[in-house]
Amino acid sequence: MSKSLQAIRGMNDILPDQTPVWRYVEGKVARLLDNYGYKQIRMPIVEFTELFKRSIGEVTDIVEKEMYTFEDRNGDSLTLRPEGTAACVRAVLEHGITGGGQVQKLWYIGPMFRHERPQKGRYRQFHQIGVEVFNLDGPDIDAELIVLTWRLWGELGIRDAVKLELNSLGTSEARARYRAALVEYLSSRLSELDEDSQRRLKSNPLRVLDTKNADTQAVLVDAPKLVDYLDEESRVHFEGLKARLDAAGIPYVINPKLVRGLDYYSKTVFEWVTDKLGAQGTVCAGGRYDGLVEQMGGKPTTGVGFAMGIERLILLVETLEQIPQELARQVDVYLCAFGEAAELAALALSERVRDQLPNLRLQINAGAGSFKSQFKKADKSGALYALILGDDELAQQVVGVKPLRGQGEQQTIAWDALAEHLATCVVQG
Incomplete structure (x- = not known):
């Protein structure tokens, strides 16, 4: 394997x-x-x-x-x-x-x-x-x-x-003077430094100052201070x-x-x-x-x-739990369409709504599916609302707007008024 x-x-x-x-x-x-x-x-x-x-x-x-x-x-x-x-x-x-x-x-x-x-x-x-x-x-x-x-x-x-x-x-000139004084001080107490600080003393002595080793930090208490060499x-x-x-x-x-x-x-x-x-x-x-x-x-x-x-x-x-709650929701509205004619109309309708509400996060169902399966996907998406478009809605040029998070009752909205309705209810939701 x-x-x-x-x-x-x-x-x-x-x-x-x-x-x-x-x-x-x-x-x-x-x-x-x-x-x-x-x-x-x-x-x-x-x-x-x-x-x-x-x-x-x-x-x-x-x-x-x-x-x-x-x-x-x-x-x-x-x-x-x-x-x-x-x-x-x-x-x-x-x-x-x-x-x-x-x-x-x-x-x-x-x-x-x-x-x-x-x-x-x-x-x-x-x-x-x-x-x-x-x-x-x-x-x-x-x-x-x-x-x-x-x-x-x-x-x-x-x-x-x-x-x-x-x-x-x-x-750089001030640091050079300070580096010389620091090296002189630490070299006189070399055996008290941790192994990593001993290595740094030869290659990059200022890095000894930010050591996490407690024993070396104790040695640094009386070391020369950079501020005195500025x-x-x-x-x-x-x-x-x-x-x-x-x-x-x-x-x-x-x-x-x-x-x-x-x-x-x-x-x-x-x-x-x-x-x-x-x-x-x-x-x-x-x-x-x-x-x-x-x-x-x-x-x-x-x-x-x-x-x-x-x-x-x-x-x-x-x-610190400072993540805005709305980040957990990546979809505002989920459009469910039932039947081929409704699917064609849904595509055109969704694009019209996007033209009018460019910041709306609208997901249209893909892969067809039954009423139950599409609503299950709509709920899983985290959307606030599901839009329903079937043969009856298609004939009347309306769409059902169903709240998915307890924001009230389902409404029927005309296609021409859908963008205005969503602009209001999604903000309120």
């Missing part, structure tokens, strides 16, 4: 009963970003591996252990994108849309790939919504990104369940950001250990975290990467952005 085919571990199907929630959340985000003046960009899911080595950093966990990398038929090393910022920067450089100081406010959506241990809220193929802004260097745009996410949490009903954490990493420019920028968040009434906490996992961040970094999802607590994260475009071969160009995982965001919305 051959092994049955199934999805790759950590790469999941999103089934029809789940997609309404996905469309709801994605639609909320898309409308919000449109309203703030952001434009969508779409990049390939496969890039040259060198792109991620140059941007993310060769000694990061993502590049060292998590990327899906392979050689194509030409011998080129290609990688399924593990994150979106590098690909977006590559795209704006390739097409020259940030040249001459042009401001670009962009967003994208799609799958990302990392070979991690799958668990609830963390998968090998996961989906992100990302936002990137180029050629704006003030704290005002940093604040806008945080403000619009705050508005999104309100629209999704999860605002009370998330907390904003902020930090500033300073310039340059004046970064300090002023950070104070400007905090002032704007205070003015907008957005609460936050300063987390001096927040460093993010990618090498390209500088100055502002932030995370929206929750305690409602267990270990997978980060809902949205981002920050400023003013040196990345130049690092990838472009002219000096400031950048700032964020990414949010859609799976985790949906999990939080579901956990």
